[in-house]
Amino acid sequence: MTEIEDRDQIEEAVEQVWPAPSFRKHQKETIVEIVEALFIDDYDGVALSAPTGAGKSLILYTVSKVLAELRNEKTFSTTPLNTLIDQIENDSLLDDAVTLKGKNNYDCVHPMDRGKSVDDAICQRMTGFDCEYKDEYPSEGGCPYYGQKALGEVSDTLVTNLSYLMTNAMIPSEYGFEPRTLLEIDEVQNVEDFALQFIGFTINEERIPIDFDKIQRKPGPRSSMEEMTEWLEILLGQLINKTNRLSSQQNRTTAENNELKKLKRIKHRVINFTEDQKKGKHWTKTHDDGKIQFEPVFIGRFIDRFLWSQAEKYVLSSATIPKGDFLEEIGLGDADIKRVNVPSTFPKERRPVITDYVGKMTRDERRATMPKMADKIEELANHHQGEPGFVHCNSYNIMEDLYEYLPKSIQRRTMKQDPDDREGSLEKWFRSNKQIFLSVAMSEGISLDDERTRWQAVIKASYPFVGDERVSYRLNELNDWNWYNNQAAIDLQQAVGRGMRSKSDYCTTYLLDSSFKSLINRNRNLFEDWFLESINCGVSDEMDALVPESKF
Numbered sequence: 001m002t003e004i005e006d007r008d009q010i011e012e013a014v015e016q017v018w019p020a021p022s023f024r025k026h027q028k029e030t031i032v033e034i035v036e037a038l039f040i041d042d043y044d045g046v047a048l049s050a051p052t053g054a055g056k057s058l059i060l061y062t063v064s065k066v067l068a069e070l071r072n073e074k075t076f077s078t079t080p081l082n083t084l085i086d087q088i089e090n091d092s093l094l095d096d097a098v099t100l101k102g103k104n105n106y107d108c109v110h111p112m113d114r115g116k117s118v119d120d121a122i123c124q125r126m127t128g129f130d131c132e133y134k135d136e137y138p139s140e141g142g143c144p145y146y147g148q149k150a151l152g153e154v155s156d157t158l159v160t161n162l163s164y165l166m167t168n169a170m171i172p173s174e175y176g177f178e179p180r181t182l183l184e185i186d187e188v189q190n191v192e193d194f195a196l197q198f199i200g201f202t203i204n205e206e207r208i209p210i211d212f213d214k215i216q217r218k219p220g221p222r223s224s225m226e227e228m229t230e231w232l233e234i235l236l237g238q239l240i241n242k243t244n245r246l247s248s249q250q251n252r253t254t255a256e257n258n259e260l261k262k263l264k265r266i267k268h269r270v271i272n273f274t275e276d277q278k279k280g281k282h283w284t285k286t287h288d289d290g291k292i293q294f295e296p297v298f299i300g301r302f303i304d305r306f307l308w309s310q311a312e313k314y315v316l317s318s319a320t321i322p323k324g325d326f327l328e329e330i331g332l333g334d335a336d337i338k339r340v341n342v343p344s345t346f347p348k349e350r351r352p353v354i355t356d357y358v359g360k361m362t363r364d365e366r367r368a369t370m371p372k373m374a375d376k377i378e379e380l381a382n383h384h385q386g387e388p389g390f391v392h393c394n395s396y397n398i399m400e401d402l403y404e405y406l407p408k409s410i411q412r413r414t415m416k417q418d419p420d421d422r423e424g425s426l427e428k429w430f431r432s433n434k435q436i437f438l439s440v441a442m443s444e445g446i447s448l449d450d451e452r453t454r455w456q457a458v459i460k461a462s463y464p465f466v467g468d469e470r471v472s473y474r475l476n477e478l479n480d481w482n483w484y485n486n487q488a489a490i491d492l493q494q495a496v497g498r499g500m501r502s503k504s505d506y507c508t509t510y511l512l513d514s515s516f517k518s519l520i521n522r523n524r525n526l527f528e529d530w531f532l533e534s535i536n537c538g539v540s541d542e543m544d545a546l547v548p549e550s551k552f
């Protein structure tokens with residue numbers, strides 16, 4: 001291993017490996033600062049706050065290439081979303097970054113199962129099956145999954161999703177990837193929620209393929225956690241027995257293979273729970289129509305075990321790096337992390353955030369506010385006549401209520417998100433002549449660039465649901481309001497970032513829920529500078545001046 005000596009050495013390496021024709025503003029110095037912090041100043045990690053337009057993908061890619069160039073060491077680059085991996089796959093500048101997703105994303109090439117998902121192919125259903133395509137690279141006609149995995153093992157940069165990487169920590173070393181020097185995580189604000197889905201579980205007798213008649217009746221809603229733990233230990237015995245029986249079968253049908261996957265998934269989660277209970281860790285349980293959901297209150301220890309254990313150093317990246325106790329929440333409370341902030345290169349006048357409060361959208365006050373909210377959407381739609389607008393509704397109930405209150409003339413110009421085809425309905429809107437799209441939970445993972453959207457309205461502050469057992473515990477038992485406000489701040493900033501995606505773009509965002517006033521004014525420390533500088537930027541109180549004149 002070669003030590004990195006100084007900034008000049010880093011700058012020279014950056015110039016060598018940089019894949020684009022030129023650098024955007026701040027890119028080169030950001031890469032140098034990250035590498036210097038990690039490998040000269042010996043920080044455990046870097047928290048990279050980089051707004052839209054900073055070119056995070058290229059920055060992260062180049063950091064990994066500099067590490068390979070100067071130290072001949074490898075990097076995991078990961079994200080919660082497969083859509084971001086797809087973007088990297090389709091980016092010609094990053095064509096030597098090897099991407100890898102789960103088996104179910106690839107089709108088998110073996111003649112016996114050609115076209116089937118690798119997750120259900122003959123190599124998964126037949127114990128000891130020796131596939132001649134398994135170790136050949138896809139470009140040479142080999143298995144699209146195992147060949148790609150083999151390619152990833154020798155590549156200095158492997159791009160994968162969080163689910164794959166966390167599962168990798170549970171695989172025996174001879175079958176999985178060895179730990180690497182660096183782990184880069186994009187959209188890191190989602191790590192806590194994603195890990196919660198990875199560790200939490202639901203006991204639903206209809207979906208767990210064992211004979212529940214062979215174990216005692218599960219405890220009811222008023223049972224203690226101790227009683228529930230005892231019952232889950234009995235259930236775990238049944239899960240292990242059936243998992244072992246199916247695993248030992250020489251041949252499995254597709255149905256049996258699917259059962260085995262479900263059993264392994266729930267078995268690992270129940271084991272995590274029972275081990276945690278012996279250590280006195282806090283979990284919540286929620287009974288709902290015969291199903292029971294279990295979630296840990298704090299998730300950091302699991303992220304440490306399944307994620308941070310796979311690297312020596314980390315780069316945590318997002319346009320909205322959470323503030324407060326976020327590092328402790330994700331298991332890095334004791335780590336020495338340097339924060340690197342990249343200023344926005346987008347003129348704030350082209351991305352104003354207008355506080356035009358209509359009323360409160362809390363459960364108790366929503367009914368009185370909704371007619372006024374519909375009036376405001378009508379006003380904005382007419383003000384932006386001919387320009388597409390995107391409305392963030394927070395829930396399908398709110399979306400439907402808002403639509404019903406809109407006048408018919410605006411309804412005819414409006415399309416609603418389809419809960420059964422979220423992305424498809426958005427694409428349909430892009431192709432339509434409808435002015436307005438009512439969306440739910442689309443504050444991340446989409447790009448509303450250029451003529452796709454010229455204005456947005458956020459009609460409700462997205463605080464965590466206080467009826468959730470885990471949220472209730474944190475607020476009522478721990479008085480953790482900083483965490484609660486942080487979740488709403490992240491979601492708001494992510495929503496604002498959907499509308500302007502390049503320097504030449506422009507988009508105005510309107511905050512209509514009065515709850516935003518206290519969220520922003522009392523918690524300015526939770527917001528990024530690029531967001532705060534855009535609030536009411538260059539805008540008077542008059543409706544005619546809500547959008548800067550330079551835009552039209």
